[in-house]
């Protein structure tokens with residue numbers, strides 16, 4: 207698969223409202239089907255409007271587990287923490303009733319935390335209901351960074367690990383990340399990007415092959431269907 211299903215929105219508010227409605231509907235459907243749902247979200251600056259809109263969705267949030275696509279290896283008091291971002295922007299309003307499953311632990315390194323976090327992710331119900339990805343200007347997604355020390359393991363579509371540690375110059379902190387198979391197994395997988403620069407980066411990713419150069423390619427190339435991409439200027 208090298209296709210994407212690209213949707214351009216008039217503005218970032220319109221994108222946030224639509225994405226929040228679609229994610230809420232997917233969560234409701236999984237709850238109705240199996241009694242629970244799981245959502246994995248990305249960090250960074252892009253998701254804030256989406257988080258605010260989703261936090262207001264009316265659904266059975268007590269049946270939803272929210273986790274992260276990846277985490278910087280810092281405590282949730284650190285301003286770089288993705289768990290802090292979720293706590294401050296998503297676990298509010300209706301969504302405050304959801305269960306949050308962090309990827310950070312008190313281990314001194316993500317490598318040391320792998321068995322514990324692997325079990326946390328394994329304990330989440332079945333495949334993810336929804337995974338929402340972001341993308342950096344270097345074409346990374348999750349913590350699949352170009353030059354990452356465990357990149358090949360993290361983006362191996364046949365890999366058995368659910369989580370992987372990652373160290374890369376551009377990552378700043380050591381990271382822990384869900385692996386590609388976990389993301390690809392999500393019932394709804396969406397790439398959420400904003401701005402002209404990110405659109406250009408996506409075009410560059412689509413124009414090339416090697417996922418080690420632009421790891422978002424690993425998602426696009428291995429997705430079971432054209433990757434759902436939502437973008438606003």
Ligand SMILES: O=C(O)[C@H](O)[C@@H](O)[C@H](O)[C@H](O)COP(=O)(O)O
Pocket residue numbers: 248249250251252253275276277278288339340341342346347348349
């Ligand atoms: O921990 C992280 O940083 C994210 O999970 C990462 O993959 C993010 O989605 C991109 O870096 C885009 O970040 P921005 O939204 O800030 O551009």
